[in-house]
Amino acid sequence: xxxRRILNGNAAIAEAIRQINPDVVAAYPITPSTAIVxxxxxxxxxxxxxxxxxxPESEHSAMSMCIGSSAAGARVFTATASQGLALMFEMLxxxxxxxxPIVAGIANRALSAPINIHGDHxxxxxxxxxxxxxxxxxxxxxxxxxxxxxxxxxxxRDVSTPVMVGMDGFILSHAVQDMLVxxxxxxxxxxxxxxPLYSILDVDNPITVGPIxxxxxxxxxxxxxxxxxxxxxxxxLEVAEEFKKEFGREYGFFELYKMDDAxxxxxxxxxxxxxxxxxxxxxxxxxRKVGLVKIRVYxxxxxxxxxxxxxxxxxxxxxxxxxxxGAVGGPLFTDLRASLYEYEKRPIIVDYIYGLGGRDIxxxxxxxxxxxxxxxxxxxxxxxxxxxxxxxx
Amino acid sequence: xxxxxxKELPPGAINPWAGNFMEVKTGSFRGGLKPVFHEEHCIHCxxxxxxxxxxxxxxxEGKMVGINYDYCKGCGICTVECPTSPKSLTMEKEELQL
Numbered sequence: 437x438x439x440r441r442i443l444n445g446n447a448a449i450a451e452a453i454r455q456i457n458p459d460v461v462a463a464y465p466i467t468p469s470t471a472i473v474x475x476x477x478x479x480x481x482x483x484x485x486x487x488x489x490x491x492p493e494s495e496h497s498a499m500s501m502c503i504g505s506s507a508a509g510a511r512v513f514t515a516t517a518s519q520g521l522a523l524m525f526e527m528l529x530x531x532x533x534x535x536x537p538i539v540a541g542i543a544n545r546a547l548s549a550p551i552n553i554h555g556d557h558x559x560x561x562x563x564x565x566x567x568x569x570x571x572x573x574x575x576x577x578x579x580x581x582x583x584x585x586x587x588x589x590x591x592x593r594d595v596s597t598p599v600m601v602g603m604d605g606f607i608l609s610h611a612v613q614d615m616l617v618x619x620x621x622x623x624x625x626x627x628x629x630x631x632p633l634y635s636i637l638d639v640d641n642p643i644t645v646g647p648i649x650x651x652x653x654x655x656x657x658x659x660x661x662x663x664x665x666x667x668x669x670x671x672x673l674e675v676a677e678e679f680k681k682e683f684g685r686e687y688g689f690f691e692l693y694k695m696d697d698a699x700x701x702x703x704x705x706x707x708x709x710x711x712x713x714x715x716x717x718x719x720x721x722x723x724r725k726v727g728l729v730k731i732r733v734y735x736x737x738x739x740x741x742x743x744x745x746x747x748x749x750x751x752x753x754x755x756x757x758x759x760x761x762g763a764v765g766g767p768l769f770t771d772l773r774a775s776l777y778e779y780e781k782r783p784i785i786v787d788y789i790y791g792l793g794g795r796d797i798x799x800x801x802x803x804x805x806x807x808x809x810x811x812x813x814x815x816x817x818x819x820x821x822x823x824x825x826x827x828x829x
Numbered sequence: 830x831x832x833x834x835x836k837e838l839p840p841g842a843i844n845p846w847a848g849n850f851m852e853v854k855t856g857s858f859r860g861g862l863k864p865v866f867h868e869e870h871c872i873h874c875x876x877x878x879x880x881x882x883x884x885x886x887x888x889x890e891g892k893m894v895g896i897n898y899d900y901c902k903g904c905g906i907c908t909v910e911c912p913t914s915p916k917s918l919t920m921e922k923e924e925l926q927l
Contacts, residue, residue, distance in 0.1 A: 535841035596840060633840050644844035656835035657842040664840075 438616040438683070445608035448576040448615060449515065449541040449601070450475030452583040454485055455623040458539075459510035462490040462501035466520035467553045468605040469543035473515055495520040499527035499538075506536035507645050509635035511587065514538065517605055518545035521559045525566070531598045532567030533661050534645060535633060537590030538598040540568075541583060544706070544757075545605035546793040554794020555605035557706065561758035561767045567661060569599040569668055570735040572705040574691075577615040579603040581685055582732075584618075585675050587627045592671045596633050597664035604707040604757075606794060618683055626682055668736050689738035691730040694720055695745060698727030700783075700809035703746070703772060704755035705731040708790075708797055715802040726806045731768070739775035746772075747779040750813035753805050755825075757791045765822050784818050790825035801825045855883070859903035863923045866895050870917035877907035877918055893917075 443451065450472050453461065461480075463473045480489040488505075492498045495516050506512045516524065521542060531538050542560055546552040560570055571586060573579040579601065586599040603609060636645055649657055669689070676687040691709070694716050695701060702712055709730035719726045729745060731738075746752050754773075756766025764770050769787035776782040788805060791797050805825070812818055830852070839845055873893050878886040885901035887894050896907075908918040 533842060634843055634845075641845065642847040644847075645841070647842070647844045649842070652832060653838075656833065656838055659835040660838045660840065661842070 438618045441615060441617045442612050443576050443580075443615055443617070444471075444610050444612045445573070445576045445579045445603045446471035446543065446610070447475060448580040449583050449603070450479070451617050452580050452623070453513050453541075454479045455618075455620045456511070456513075456584070456587060456627050457485050457624070458487055458513045460488045460490065460502070460505040460512045461514065462492055462498045462505065462512070463514045463516065464492060464495045464498045464520060466495070466517050468545055468555070468609040469515045469517040469520070469541065471609070472541055472543070495523040496527060499524040499531065502538045503527060503531050503534065503536055506531070506538050507534060507635070508637045509630065509632040511591070511630045512536075512538045513541070515541040515543070517543040518547055518553075518559045521563060522547060525563065528563055528566040528568060528598075530646065533658070535596040535661065535664055536598060537587070537596055537630070539583065539586045539590060540598070540600045541579070542600050542602045543605040543609035544602045552793040553605070555607050555707075555757075556792045556794065557602070557757040558759070558792070560600060560602050561760075563600070564735055564767060567597065567665065568735065569595075569597055569665070569733070571599065571601050571733055572731065573601065573603040573608065574707055574709045574730060575608060575615070576603075576613040577685070578732075579608060580615065580617070581679065581683070581687065584623055584627060585679055585687065588675045588678075589668065589672055591630050592667075592675075593631065593633060594667040595664050595671050597668060602706065607707045622682065626679070665736050669738065672733055687732060689731070689733045689741055691732065692745065693728040693730065695727035695729065697725055699725040699749060700751045700806065700813050701727040701729055701746065701749055702753050702755055702802065702805060702809075703729040703731065703742070703768065704757075705734060705768065706757060708755065708757070708802075711797060711799055712802050715799045715806065718799075719803065719806055724806070724810065726809075734768075737771050737775070739771070740778075742772065743775045743779055743782075746776060747782050749783040751809040752783045752785045753809055754785065754787050755805070756787060756789050759789050759792065769822075784812050784816070786812070786818060786820070787822045788825050789822065795826055797825055854899045856885075856897075856899045856901055859901065859923070861922060861925055862903045862905065862920045863898065863901065864896055864903070864905065864908050864918050865921045866893070867915075867917045867919065870913045870915055872913055872917075874912060876910045876912060880906050880910045882906065
């Protein structure tokens with residue numbers, strides 16, 4: 437029987453890792469993901485895991501060790517956040533281009549300066565072109581479920597691509613929630629054994645990993661790398677289907693909340709979905725046709741599936757918990773707007789930057805966004821393309 | 830050599846062809862100077878073979894017999910280390926192979 441537990445996001449991810457018992461965990465502590473690493477260290481010390489737990493001198497080294505271990509055929513996990521993920525940056529690209537299915541748990545946190553330890557999506561959004569699959573979580577349960585599925589998705593031989601699972605720093609990483617922890621044996625059976633594409637320890641088939649390419653081969657190798665990402669959508673849905681059969685909880689590329697007859701909608705990722713659902717419920721009681729799309733899989737971006745859902749709406753707002761200075765808007769907004777370009781009938785779409793450095797977003801702020809969307813829908817007048825929520829002038 | 834297309838490449842940019850660097854003729858790196866072997870002065874001490882940073886000194890049955898220009902990059906280290914007088918290895922001009 438699954439056990440009902442009260443866990444914060446860090447503990448939830450650590451529980452998943454205890455059950456999966458990867459061959460190697462190499463991680464460097466950084467707020468707000470530190471507790472994931474602390475829990476794992478304790479599990480290993482207490483004999484609850486047989487994982488080779490490595491404590492390197494930096495996140496750059498942590499990811500380098502993950503890469504070496506994964507290239508040897510090991511199942512590998514790491515956890516980090518913010519500056520830590522930023523320090524891993526060059527190794528992130530190497531992990532994905534070597535097609536190594538490392539799983540990383542990220543407690544999403546703002547990037548300096550000013551120094552700030554609180555939650556926003558600047559860290560993972562900065563790594564959105566690194567070739568990693570990105571999955572975002574709304575609560576502890578999803579963080580736990582997503583990490584379990586991440587191993588199956590990334591390690592699928594057609595995918596062989598690293599996966600980062602995001603959860604909002606502090607809001608999820610440090611807030612306790614009621615959730616289900618599945619049985620150890622069931623989780624172990626679900627994740628199976630890793631069957632790697634290649635291994636540097638296979639002495640009968642010697643290989644070189646990470647050789648140099650000049651102008652004659654780099655482009656071809658890059659193109660062949662993208663196949664993993666292109667195969668990911670099908671595998672993500674397969675794994676979700678199997679997960680539902682085994683554990684009963686349903687996952688897809690995104691979650692639709694009261695979208696059936698919605699005329700306007702907010703699209704976002706992460707913990708803010710919980711707040712937005714409350715607001716949608718309240719407004720629905722008043723007869724207003726509002727809905728919510730919570731994106732779970734951000735890379736690969738489910739462009740067509742999202743556009744199919746959104747193209748018949750009148751107005752849509754993307755809520756970006758990360759800024760992209762000098763771009764047309766936040767990362768979610770630009771992806772969303774580009775996806776809708778394929779459709780002749782498409783909604784008016786606006787962007788909001790919110791919650792940077794952990795700035796609170798309250799139900800009233802979300803209600804104001806819906807109000808504006810309804811005004812846009814009624815008048816056809818868009819107004820400002822990019823707005824900021826709960827920011828002092 | 831025919832170059833492979835992206836669909837033919839092994840995943841993860843790995844190189845499964847152990848030792849295939851022999852196929853890469855790095856001698857094209859030479860920039861206008863090449864070592865020339867004068868057998869009549871050679872004492873077969875094999876300093877050139879020891880010091881060559883590539884594998885461009887051809888040795889047969891313990892004797893220096895010549896230079897493999899497929900890999901020699903023209904660094905000139907062999908001519909500096911050569912202890913004979915006059916030198917049995919000297920750098921000489923060559924036409925650039927462009």
